[in-house]
Amino acid sequence: MISNFYHDPALDTRLSSSKELDIRLKLPKEATQAELWIWNKVKWEQLGIEQIPLTRWAETEELAYYRTVWMSMEPRVRYLQYTFKFQLGGRIQWLNADGLHDTPERPVKGAFEFPYGGDRDAVHVPDWIKDRVWYQIFPERFCNGDRENDPVDTVPWGTPPTRDNTMGGDLQGIIDKLDYLSQLGINAIYLNPIFKAKSNHKYDTLDYFAIDPQFGSIEDLRRLTELCHRRGIRVVLDLVINHCGYDHPYFQDVVQNGEKSPYRDWFYVHEYPVALSDSKYDSVWYYQWMPKIKTSNPQVKQYVFDIVSFWQKETGIDGWRVDVADEVELSFLRELNSHVKQINHNAIIIAEIWHDAKSLIMSGGVDSAMNYDMRSIMFDYVLDQSITIEQFHARLTRYAHRYAAAELNQMYNLLGSHDTERIMTRSGDRVDHLLLLIAMQYMLPGNPALYYGDELGFVGENDPGCRACMKWDDRYEYQPLWVYLRNWNRMKTSNAALQKGRLELQLAASENLYAIKRIDGERQAVAVFNFSNEAKELSLIGTVFGLSIEQFQKASFPYQIPEDRIAAGHFVLLLNDPL
Template sequence: MTASFITPEWVQDAVFYQIFPDRFAASPILEKPNNLEAWDAPPTPHGFKGGDLLGVAEKLDYLQDLGVNAIYFTPVFQSASNHRYHTHDYFRVDPLLGGDAALRRLLKEAHRRGIKIVLDGVFNHASRGFFQFNHILECGAQSPYLDWFRVKGFPLNAYQGKPNYDCWWGLAALPEFNHQNPQVRRFIFDVARYWLEQGIDGWRLDVPFCVDDDRFWQEFRQVVKQTNPDAYITGEIPWDAERWLQGDQFDGVMNYLLTYACWGFFGGEKMDKELVGHWYEHGPQYFTPQADRFAENVRALLKKYPRPAVQSQLNLLDSHDTARFLSIAGGDKRLQRLAALFLFTYPGAPCIYYGDEIGLEGGKDPDCRRAFPWDENRWDNDLRDFYRTLAGLRHQHAVLRHGSFEVLYAAGQVLVYLRQQEGEAAVIVINRSAAASFELDLPVTDVLPEGMAFRNAIGQGGAAVGEGRLRGLTLPPLSAAVLLPGNG
């Protein structure tokens, strides 16, 4: 680990909300081109709904009410794809999203509310329409930009045949940059610097493991931190991320290993393996319905990385790349509640995938990218209240953000853990069993003082320490308690 590994404080205190910009909200102010899909129609691979960034700005009250203080956007730059991972222009916000002006407005409105904005940096590959690649496509071997990509032959098989240039996953639509070209590196660093200068608060990096060059990401970090020392860098690493979390590259990663553990434990017997799909391969050992193994896994994750990185992880139950947790868990909202509760009471920044909080379901891509239904009759307001409560607890109780994490009990499908710091304490009790109640009665002599009383912050009752044991609470199946000091 680098001697001075410092990650942004605000990330450690953040509740993130992930937005897929085409699908969250469409401002009535912005005129759109004509050929859009109906907002509520099922998503298609290539169709557009017409969400935009002004729409997001108009919904900041909703997000603030939910307890969100940071937004991670999937890509917003000009792109000929609805997910915008096929970047056409890195220096322009997509016109469909309202262009640069909409981002400026959003940044201003968000920052006024103390909400941070993190953008998606897609720096491994560009698109066929990206200027320097299109240049080669149009001018052939005589393009000055020939060494911006790794071209193996002419004519380029960009729209027919087998691609004869390096591209991501062999997809012709996604030509990979030649990061060994210093001009390409500078271009990417210029992009990173430019948008930070425009006011964004950090970068989420798309498939950074594909750029197999530590020096590249080290330079990237230097550029970012020199521009804004408080900017967040988080990488999409769907497996062990030690390589990138030594202090010289990223601050955190999208903590997919934790995601797998949550799918396995909270999904349990209801977990839909078909919806989990290829993600299973990235960490089969994390998929376990057993509390003891789950506890072991999530504890190990806290030791795997330096503490500054652990505190800056982006912890998620799902994303635009996975089926939604609720669908993976067979549509059982009780399981979603337990998983969310765990996420909000575990070290690292929880991230809500837009719509999860109102009970939006969704299978694999593109179904997981449905448009947010703004008709409140379609919302599960109890679920939304629960998320609001979780976010509120996390904001109010620093122990839930910064405290130590100690497992007090993990057996069968029950998990009990203690968060503690400087006289603050919280005990989280989760009964994942669908059948059995759990009566809390655990030895705590070494960790909690005799006589200490707790109230359940998310429900009835409470518990207290007597005769060296924490007891007094019985949890029905599929329920949980957050015990905070006080009388229940």
């Protein structure tokens, strides 16, 4: 079928840098010896045609997936034409923009084209992001470091969380626990909103230029950022610009003055006079207390630019997580990202999005995304068994094929957050399932992200149950899950294959074995997961996945058995570049 031969230059060719082009291709599973033929259409007589073997990094029941990263010898990628050559059914075949051909002359005439790679067209990859381990902090529940700023209605620390109660967490509390984060191996933190607001979650912003008094002051944020940077920890804040609080002064001006308000076009108002009702104005998820902001308004754009400029310049933070990013105009996100990088070219924007983030990332609107998409794939198989292992492999492969390698390496890979049930609860208290999920989270390209308390096995249903107070004692280093995650964190921050290695996925369906490989030159990290009901010998694993087991060392993790086999429902991690 022609659909099994697929390459769309708009989707499958991506400028990784000014000199690198990430090129991806799908072919029928039976195809072999796939090559990229690429040349400069202006200088092809002098430079010739390059013939580059493509890497077959995954295959499913019907398709083979290929990719390569081509490096230009010129200062930038320009004036390129290319075509694909492969063998199928004993014949040489060519694929170009016009379709399939069996003679070389036609593919050259109808070649795919890449005219020019501009500076802003390339994937922006800050040097610091490749080896990050993220830790999400819900400030109100992490640590109370300054009781003087506690609200008058603060309840005792550890009280069961509700949607309304406050327990006194603040910025000083985070500062007090930086040694803990360093011991765990954390080198990037993302803070839920800290600007002035009414609620305990602070997503109903009242003042974008002030720290909420119950969290501290701008001086506290400056000190937090400075102390984090001394430890090699990056700091990202939540930016809630899709909506604000109902009591924000600008929206209240609209409520009080109606069509005469200078801010009437800052919001999506349908009917005057404005009252507290989702039928009168657009709000996030029809929640009337959070009116939606019109980011297409030039005045609003400048207002948001002023917000990010102020906090980046005044405190030195390293970027933003944009709340509900898929509801914000894409054109505005591109402008915002450009503005953020004018202040600091190494600052990043992470999108909150619960589905495919390709359009946001490819457009340059954001640099990374909260990877709920990948999380869903893993949960559907490992936790719910709602799909077969073949379907799991096919979905994971399609997910990885959508992105350039550089884009995958920037993803924010999470298992839980303030908007989900705790991962221990979601796992049904099955620690073996949780360990498999964590291993996948760290093996797949991107940056693993922990939600505070998950390293201690916190349980809790969705909001508010997932927002309990952090438990502080001196025995965390003896908790197996904490040690397990610390080991993975050390691996991620020291092993080049896990940071930037190319991805290979392999399924041995008859044995219910699955392999995730990361390869960086001669360095390899391979995790083999045994989803069967019986132990598997390492010798069998070497055979089905083409591994020379003797060239690897087994990483030492809690819960793994020492014999040369993998127990049912467990995994083994093989390294040829051990710690």
